[in-house]
Amino acid sequence: MAEVIWGLATSHVPSIGAAMDRGKTEDPSWKALFDGYAPAREWLAEHTPDVAIVVYNDHANGIDLDFVPTFGLGTAERYEVADEGFGRRPVPDVIGHPELSLHLVKELIDEGFDLTVFQELDVDHGFTVPLSVWTPDPGEAWPCPVIPLLVNVIQYPQPTAARCYALGQALGRAIRSFPGDLTVGVLGTGGMSHQLAGTRAGFINPEFDHMWMDAIEKDPAKLAALSREELIAQAGSEGIELIMWLIMRGAMNEQIRKVHSDYFVPASNTAAGIALFDNRVSQPA
Amino acid sequence: MTEGTPTPIFDGETSRRGFRMNKLFMSLRTEANRERFLADEAAYCREFGLTDDQERAVLSRDWQAMIDLGGSIFYVYKLAMMDGRSMQYLGGVFTGMGEADFLAAMKAGGRRDG
Numbered sequence: 001m002a003e004v005i006w007g008l009a010t011s012h013v014p015s016i017g018a019a020m021d022r023g024k025t026e027d028p029s030w031k032a033l034f035d036g037y038a039p040a041r042e043w044l045a046e047h048t049p050d051v052a053i054v055v056y057n058d059h060a061n062g063i064d065l066d067f068v069p070t071f072g073l074g075t076a077e078r079y080e081v082a083d084e085g086f087g088r089r090p091v092p093d094v095i096g097h098p099e100l101s102l103h104l105v106k107e108l109i110d111e112g113f114d115l116t117v118f119q120e121l122d123v124d125h126g127f128t129v130p131l132s133v134w135t136p137d138p139g140e141a142w143p144c145p146v147i148p149l150l151v152n153v154i155q156y157p158q159p160t161a162a163r164c165y166a167l168g169q170a171l172g173r174a175i176r177s178f179p180g181d182l183t184v185g186v187l188g189t190g191g192m193s194h195q196l197a198g199t200r201a202g203f204i205n206p207e208f209d210h211m212w213m214d215a216i217e218k219d220p221a222k223l224a225a226l227s228r229e230e231l232i233a234q235a236g237s238e239g240i241e242l243i244m245w246l247i248m249r250g251a252m253n254e255q256i257r258k259v260h261s262d263y264f265v266p267a268s269n270t271a272a273g274i275a276l277f278d279n280r281v282s283q284p285a
Numbered sequence: 286m287t288e289g290t291p292t293p294i295f296d297g298e299t300s301r302r303g304f305r306m307n308k309l310f311m312s313l314r315t316e317a318n319r320e321r322f323l324a325d326e327a328a329y330c331r332e333f334g335l336t337d338d339q340e341r342a343v344l345s346r347d348w349q350a351m352i353d354l355g356g357s358i359f360y361v362y363k364l365a366m367m368d369g370r371s372m373q374y375l376g377g378v379f380t381g382m383g384e385a386d387f388l389a390a391m392k393a394g395g396r397r398d399g
Contacts, residue, residue, distance in 0.1 A: 029392075059359045064311055065300055085314040085363055154359055156296040193395075196372060197358045200291045201379040202387060204395025237292050238358075266391040269372055 002100070002175045002182035004279045005049055006259075007252045008040070009216065009245045010133045011272040012056060012189040014084075014125040017132050021090055033272060036262030037133060040276040043259050044134050049185040051097045052134075052146045053171070054127050055247045056189045057153040059084075061124035069116035070159050071167060072150035073108070075101040079148060082122035091128055092138055097145035100178060104147070107174035113167055116150075123148055130189045133274065144185075153190065153241050158228060164243040165224035168250020175251065188248025190241025192263070194270035198237065204271045208234045209263060212242060213275055217258050220249045238270075245275075257281045289349050289379055295357045303355020306343070309333040310360035313367050322367075348378045 016033070019025055025034040061082040063069070079094040108115055127148055135143055149171075152158060159167075175184050192212065193205040212235075215222050224246055231240045261275040293299075300307075309330065312318045322329040330340040342350035346368065351361045358375075365375055373391065377384035380396075390396050 060307075060311055060357070060363065061314070065304060065307055065357070065360075083314065085366055154295060154357060155300055156294050195292065196362075196376070197289075197352050197379055198292045199289045199380055200396070201376040202390055202396040204391075204397070206394070232292065232294070237294065265394050269376055269391055269395075271395065 002178035002180065002184055004172060004175055004186055004251055005183045006044070006047060006279055007186045007188065007248045007256070007277045008044070008130070008134060009188045009248060009273065009275040009277075010130050011191055011267060011270060011274070012126045012129040013267040013270045013272060014129065015268040016272065017089055017125050017129040020132055020136060033264040033267060036264055037274060039260040040262075040274055041134070041136065043276060044185075047185075048143045049183040051100055051144055051182055052185040052187060053149055053251075054130055054146055054187045054189065055149045055151060055244045056126040056130065056187075057151050057241060057244065058124055059126055059154065062122045063150075065155070068152050068155050069150060070152050071113060072116035072118050073101060073105055074118045074121050074148040074150075075105065076119055076121060079121055079123045079127075079146075081128055082124040084124055089125070089128055091132065092141050094123055094127070094131075094142060094148075095145045097147055099180075100182065101147050103178050104171065104174045107177060108167070108170055111170040111173070113170055118148070118150070121148060121150075126189060130187050134187070149247065151244050151247070153243065156228075158240055158243065160228060161226050161231065161243045161246055162224045165220060165246040165250045168247035170250075171247065172251035186248045186251045188245035190244045191235065191239055192242060192271040192273040193235045193239040195236030196238050196269060200236070202269055203236045204265055205234055205236070205239070206263075206265065206271065209271050209273060212245075213261055213263065213273060216245055216249050216275065217256060217277065220246060252277060252279045253281070253283055255281050255283050289352070293352055299355050300357070301355070303339075303357065303360075305334045306339045306351065306355060307357055307360040309335065309343070310356070310363045313363045319367055348375055352379075
């Protein structure tokens with residue numbers, strides 16, 4: 001069987017990647033954010049999994065509005081870094097893990113999650129920035145193969161928080177049923193509170209974000225009960241991305257141990273959060 | 286300048302309304318298309334089948350109108366990037382605050398009320 005060894009929740013703001021790509025991580029406006037990443041990065045460097053799954057959304061780069069998959073999974077051997085208009089980020093392309101991907105597709109479809117399957121997909125900042133948060137200096141290659149799990153969050157109606165949590169739980173079961181010993185890291189990306197358009201643009205809700213950060217660890221069912229409208233009201237029209245953290249959380253055990261978390265405002269127009277959880281803790285009897 | 290709503294929702298109806306305009310924005314990811322667009326913006330808009338209102342919004346860079354006429358912020362942003370405009374600039378437009386005040390509000394921890 002394969003085993004989820006950790007979960008990493010992180011914002012995927014493009015400017016975080018740009019700050020790293022342009023050597024600005026020590027600038028006054030960025031230093032605190034990157035200092036806040038350091039403990040998580042150190043722990044992750046000592047706990048490299050065999051494969052990682054990144055739950056993310058595309059931002060009009062890998063897919064268009066011709067078809068909007070509510071949930072999609074990549075089964076490719078390789079994913080190119082998308083050119084979002086002004087050149088690709090100077091980071092390695094992503095090596096996939098088709099064997100695990102195909103297993104997950106079958107298991108999840110058998111559980112009633114009718115996934116869209118991607119044999120070709122360019123991955124944008126929503127995917128590569130979390131990898132950079134995890135591994136700031138990847139060199140020629142990321143630490144392990146990575147599988148993209150796409151979620152539609154930009155066109156209403158997004159999947160409900162409850163459905164995302166249930167997908168995460170099914171994902172956890174599917175990983176555990178893989179016929180082979182693999183260690184797996186799961187990344188849930190996006191958020192935290194932010195809104196890009198409307199007269200409410202620039203909206204940040206630190207009280208909600210801190211509640212979310214606490215509950216994602218201790219009471220994810222409470223978050224899964226939030227309605228789409230409540231999420232948009234509380235976290236902003238783009239803050240609804242936080243539903244992707246619930247997919248990560250669902251794939252993990254009931255009891256998890258928080259290794260590190262941090263919160264920083266602003267990364268561009270966004271409240272940036274990071275939370276790293278160890279999944280290898282003894283469970284209640 | 287149109288009056289913005291507090292929280293625009295990019296739903297199915299909006300996406301239908303903005304479909305061709307968003308297609309145009311998506312096309313601007315390549316240098317060749319940006320050059321063609323800049324050479325004759327109106328012709329490029331017609332090529333993509335924009336409505337007259339959408340064409341006017343694009344040509345005059347009326348960012349609020351683009352959102353009102355079905356633009357997704359992630360798509361509209363591709364045109365803004367081509368113009369060298371930041372998301373903070375757009376925030377300044379949508380809120381009526383201007384870029385400098387919007388940026389200052391973000392640095393001070395973000396906006397609460399909206």
